[in-house]
Amino acid sequence: MGVGPEAINGGVVDLGNSKSKVRRKILNEDDEDVAGENRCWIKFRFFGSCLSTGSKVESSVSGSSSQYAESKSTNETSRDQPVAPVISSSTTSNAESVPSTPKIEEELKIASQLRKFSYNELKLATRNFRPDSLLGEGGFGCVFKGWVNENGITPVKPGTGLTVAVKTLNHDGLQGHREWLAEVSYLGELIHPHLVKLIGYCIEDDQRLLVYEFMPRGSLENHLFKRSLPLPWSIRMKIAVDAAQGLAYLHEEAERPVIYRDFKTSNILLDVDYNAKLSDFGLAKDAPEGDKTHVSTRVMGTYGYAAPEYVMTGHLTAKSDVYSFGVVLLELLTGRRSMDKSRPNGEHNLVEWARPYLGERRRFYKLIDPRLEGRFSIKGAQQAVQLAARCLSREAKIRPAMSEVVEALEPLPGLTDMASSSSYFQAMSAARAGGSSLNARMGNRLQPPARSPSMPNRYYGSPYHNNSNNVPPFQSPVAKKS
Numbered sequence: 001m002g003v004g005p006e007a008i009n010g011g012v013v014d015l016g017n018s019k020s021k022v023r024r025k026i027l028n029e030d031d032e033d034v035a036g037e038n039r040c041w042i043k044f045r046f047f048g049s050c051l052s053t054g055s056k057v058e059s060s061v062s063g064s065s066s067q068y069a070e071s072k073s074t075n076e077t078s079r080d081q082p083v084a085p086v087i088s089s090s091t092t093s094n095a096e097s098v099p100s101t102p103k104i105e106e107e108l109k110i111a112s113q114l115r116k117f118s119y120n121e122l123k124l125a126t127r128n129f130r131p132d133s134l135l136g137e138g139g140f141g142c143v144f145k146g147w148v149n150e151n152g153i154t155p156v157k158p159g160t161g162l163t164v165a166v167k168t169l170n171h172d173g174l175q176g177h178r179e180w181l182a183e184v185s186y187l188g189e190l191i192h193p194h195l196v197k198l199i200g201y202c203i204e205d206d207q208r209l210l211v212y213e214f215m216p217r218g219s220l221e222n223h224l225f226k227r228s229l230p231l232p233w234s235i236r237m238k239i240a241v242d243a244a245q246g247l248a249y250l251h252e253e254a255e256r257p258v259i260y261r262d263f264k265t266s267n268i269l270l271d272v273d274y275n276a277k278l279s280d281f282g283l284a285k286d287a288p289e290g291d292k293t294h295v296s297t298r299v300m301g302t303y304g305y306a307a308p309e310y311v312m313t314g315h316l317t318a319k320s321d322v323y324s325f326g327v328v329l330l331e332l333l334t335g336r337r338s339m340d341k342s343r344p345n346g347e348h349n350l351v352e353w354a355r356p357y358l359g360e361r362r363r364f365y366k367l368i369d370p371r372l373e374g375r376f377s378i379k380g381a382q383q384a385v386q387l388a389a390r391c392l393s394r395e396a397k398i399r400p401a402m403s404e405v406v407e408a409l410e411p412l413p414g415l416t417d418m419a420s421s422s423s424y425f426q427a428m429s430a431a432r433a434g435g436s437s438l439n440a441r442m443g444n445r446l447q448p449p450a451r452s453p454s455m456p457n458r459y460y461g462s463p464y465h466n467n468s469n470n471v472p473p474f475q476s477p478v479a480k481k482s
Helices: 017-027 101-111 119-125 177-187 220-225 233-253 308-313 318-334 350-358 361-367 378-391 402-409 423-446
Strands: 134-137 142-148 162-168 198-204 207-213 268-270 276-278
Touching: 119 142, 119 162, 119 198, 119 207, 177 198, 177 207, 220 268, 220 318, 233 268, 233 276, 233 318, 233 378, 233 402, 308 318, 318 350, 318 361, 318 378, 318 402, 350 361, 350 378, 361 378, 378 402
Parallel strands: none
Antiparallel strands: 134 142, 142 162, 162 207, 198 207, 268 276
């Protein structure tokens, strides 16, 4: 069961300006050295990568988050693709990239009220990182289920005490110490009902682990795309509201505004009551200050979710997150992935496929997940589609602020004008069913003429995609420091 903020013994340390200085130093290093690391992320393929014979727990390197879910099979891979790998002419060894413990302890002053676990305590809490304790994996490392004392750090018997999720650092991966430190820096400071609660951490020799509240329903990605039963409309809209509130807090309410940079379904976790919380802050950045309009940084994130202006220029703003939210809202509406090459040409990229329907009020129903079978609010769906269109505007300035998004979404979960009771929807469904039957009877008469071998194949897909899911994505230009 998910654990709320009241169950955590501790709080936020107020270090004034020194806190911000430490965080800026830690999290903006990539602005100083955009090409200083190998960021070519690859997909996790083999279950054995997560489990090793020694104390070292190996994992994957992935464009997807280190989300966890009670039902996720470890040989399943996300279809997310990294936005733009930045290839360095020289790579840095893990020994060089992980600072010594005394140095890191100084940097961790901002999180001094988090619980500090020993490696052995977390090893016992997860039953020696057993395979049946594995919840999921991602770019940072593997995530294991564990049990600790309600108000302390002592391991307890499974099923008792406080259930936690323990994220381990992948020693061989390309997301490493910097992302680990970013996670501690942000979640050690930011407390909100729609951000996953960081309970504690472990730093011991080369071991880097993080301990979170356990989210029993796993990720939104699993519920939308990997379950046979579709999420009900009201729950989809509730999740949209919760996630929007989390982003609005980061952008507009936090003492120091934050750009999340990796908003997607796999980073939205659900508690037992389907309350949504944002996880994985390894790519988060401090928002620009003063007269600055953007943060210039390497292009990182996930294909299909990244804002076009960010992909092309490397200029990161809060409106980049708003675009990503629009993509997730579209996924909630359609039940389709942001990128899906298993679909016909022209439908690989969700946003490009959906654009023709976003501005046409009478055709909005073509966007709604057919698995809902009319069990959705007509008014709510129309308003959500219009909001998605605003969030997905090609011009960043036109996109709404997240507080506006929250205001627009909040009434939608409670609307009860179900499409299934609408005579218009019933007639439309009957017409579609009749058309399908007619097509089946017509058989080959409706088939297009055979294509001549000399005729070129026209390609209607997204420019974000190459010919295969296994082909590395294109290299995006990254702006220099402004």
